[in-house]
Amino acid sequence: MVKGELLRGSLYVTLINLIILDFYHTIPWYIQYGPIIVVGIVTVLSVVLDKDNNEEENKKAPILYRLFLLISLCLVVISMNVAVGEPSTELFNIYSLSFWTIFIAVPLLSSVYSKVKERES
Numbered sequence: 001m002v003k004g005e006l007l008r009g010s011l012y013v014t015l016i017n018l019i020i021l022d023f024y025h026t027i028p029w030y031i032q033y034g035p036i037i038v039v040g041i042v043t044v045l046s047v048v049l050d051k052d053n054n055e056e057e058n059k060k061a062p063i064l065y066r067l068f069l070l071i072s073l074c075l076v077v078i079s080m081n082v083a084v085g086e087p088s089t090e091l092f093n094i095y096s097l098s099f100w101t102i103f104i105a106v107p108l109l110s111s112v113y114s115k116v117k118e119r120e121s
Contacts, residue, residue: 023084
């Protein structure tokens, strides 16, 4: 359980790192993508090493936890747009439709889909 929380936390920090560093175009690529690559390697290694563990933990994160992650990531993107300016990609640009699709519409549609699936079962 602790390992799962550490992996979730490191992935969350990596997402914030990816979002914030997208607004600074002059930083070298290895500083931007280095921590992301390291977290990816650690995640893959931990999954491979834990593959033999037969304990199945299919617990979903509580709704408040997921809601906090979504709101905090949206607030980071919006505040960086206001404070720094436009990012280098369109995904984190609040004036672009892709931002609203990825960060707002997709999570809402997935929650509606999961509720419909629960009712059918």
